Amino acid sequence: MRLWDGILALPLIGTLDSERTQVVMQNLLEAIVSNGAAIAIIDITGVPTVDTLVAQHLLKTVAAARLMGADCIISGIRPQIAQTIIHLGVDLADVTTKATLADAFQIALRKLGNGLSAGQSGPPR
Amino acid sequence: MSSTNQTSLPVASQEDVVAVRQGVRKAGVEAGLTLVDQTKLITAASELARNAFVHGGGGNVLIEHVEEGARKGIRLTFTDQGPGIPDVERALKDGYTSGNGLGLGLGGAKRLSSEFSIWSEPGKGTRVTITRWKA
Amino acid sequence: MERIPILKLGEFLLVSIQVDMHDRLALSLQDDLTEKIVATGAKGVLIDISALDIVDSSIGRMLGSIAGMSRILDAETVVVGMQPPVAITLVELGLSLPGIRTALNVDKGMELLRRSLEEQRESLGVLHKPD
Numbered sequence: 193m194r195l196w197d198g199i200l201a202l203p204l205i206g207t208l209d210s211e212r213t214q215v216v217m218q219n220l221l222e223a224i225v226s227n228g229a230a231i232a233i234i235d236i237t238g239v240p241t242v243d244t245l246v247a248q249h250l251l252k253t254v255a256a257a258r259l260m261g262a263d264c265i266i267s268g269i270r271p272q273i274a275q276t277i278i279h280l281g282v283d284l285a286d287v288t289t290k291a292t293l294a295d296a297f298q299i300a301l302r303k304l305g306n307g308l309s310a311g312q313s314g315p316p317r
Numbered sequence: 318m319s320s321t322n323q324t325s326l327p328v329a330s331q332e333d334v335v336a337v338r339q340g341v342r343k344a345g346v347e348a349g350l351t352l353v354d355q356t357k358l359i360t361a362a363s364e365l366a367r368n369a370f371v372h373g374g375g376g377n378v379l380i381e382h383v384e385e386g387a388r389k390g391i392r393l394t395f396t397d398q399g400p401g402i403p404d405v406e407r408a409l410k411d412g413y414t415s416g417n418g419l420g421l422g423l424g425g426a427k428r429l430s431s432e433f434s435i436w437s438e439p440g441k442g443t444r445v446t447i448t449r450w451k452a
Numbered sequence: 453m454e455r456i457p458i459l460k461l462g463e464f465l466l467v468s469i470q471v472d473m474h475d476r477l478a479l480s481l482q483d484d485l486t487e488k489i490v491a492t493g494a495k496g497v498l499i500d501i502s503a504l505d506i507v508d509s510s511i512g513r514m515l516g517s518i519a520g521m522s523r524i525l526d527a528e529t530v531v532v533g534m535q536p537p538v539a540i541t542l543v544e545l546g547l548s549l550p551g552i553r554t555a556l557n558v559d560k561g562m563e564l565l566r567r568s569l570e571e572q573r574e575s576l577g578v579l580h581k582p583d
Contacts, residue, residue: 211452218353221536228556256539261532261554261561331474338472338506356506356537357544363508367475425509425545 205238237268267296373397502533
């Protein structure tokens with residue numbers, strides 16, 4: 193899973209069902225803790241479709257990671273998936289998304305460099 | 318639905334609330350619930366136990382191992398003879414507080430459980446039942 | 453009655469919650485912390501909850517109170533070590549711990565506090581003293 197110190201990358205491949213997504217997301221959160229990774233990139237380039245449940249699990253995972261003090265970037269959202277997400281009314285406003293894993297990695301490095309990777313909105317800095 | 322292995326614990330003090338958490342954990346482990354499901358169940362139980370103690374004047378919780386067809390799980394029934402909840406609908410909505418902060422207690426417990434039911438009558442008391450099925 | 457120990461780490465205070473707390477204990481922790489922040493002039497508080505299997509709305513409120521109270525006393529609070537099942541449950545519960553900063557562990561929490569303190573001091577034009 194590991195890309196670089198402090199950044200965890202999780203490429204998801206294949207069709208996701210609700211149960212599998214939950215397990216994978218829990219494992220990601222555990223990996224964040226055990227690796228001390230302040231940023232995790234969930235790459236869904238290899239995922240053909242996403243339904244409401246899966247989208248919600250992804251968002252819950254991002255929220256959970258933030259509560260723990262880490263941050264998540266979702267990369268590899270294809271146009272079809274982006275459309276599905278809009279149609280499902282899922283709100284991605286709060287989540288950083290990037291088209292490619294490489295872009296996500298750049299953002300992650302920058303965040304770590306700025307020391308911005310702490311979870312949970314707090315008092316304005 | 319069949320129920321076995323029943324344990325009743327008092328909910329009449331702060332120490333009882335802690336004991337309830339431990340009792341529910343034990344039941345969750347026995348039932349083979351995943352760690353996340355155990356955490357959800359115990360957290361819900363903690364909310365409901367606190368409600369029964371703080372708002373219901375104390376009561377008890379019945380912890381049962383239940384089976385329905387192929388599925389197994391844990392059912393918790395919190396009962397108190399307190400003042401009851403006049404507007405259950407409203408109480409289920411988050412952020413609704415009365416004095417010591419009932420907010421998130423009922424609504425939260427509902428969201429954390431597979432099944433949730435509540436009976437409450439002003440002047441008579443309240444009974445909340447939650448179930449967590451093993452995945 | 454048992455009390456939760458508060459350690460002094462330089463300009464910061466570290467609280468490690470190891471026990472299943474009841475409300476009275478949570479309240480006494482808040483009292484003890486307030487006193488200690490004032491007594492030591494601490495600039496930050498680290499609350500280590502890595503030993504907590506459960507965070508319910510009551511503990512959530514306690515953390516919120518501590519953060520709010522510390523801020524009034526000019527200290528920042530960072531909660532560290534939240535376990536994944538706890539985080540998942542809190543998200544499900546809808547409890548968002550507003551105004552509370554978090555970090556993965558004590559080290560990262562300290563880093564966060566130090567950086568924040570540095571920024572504060574720089575912006576106030578105070579000379580940065582080496583540790």
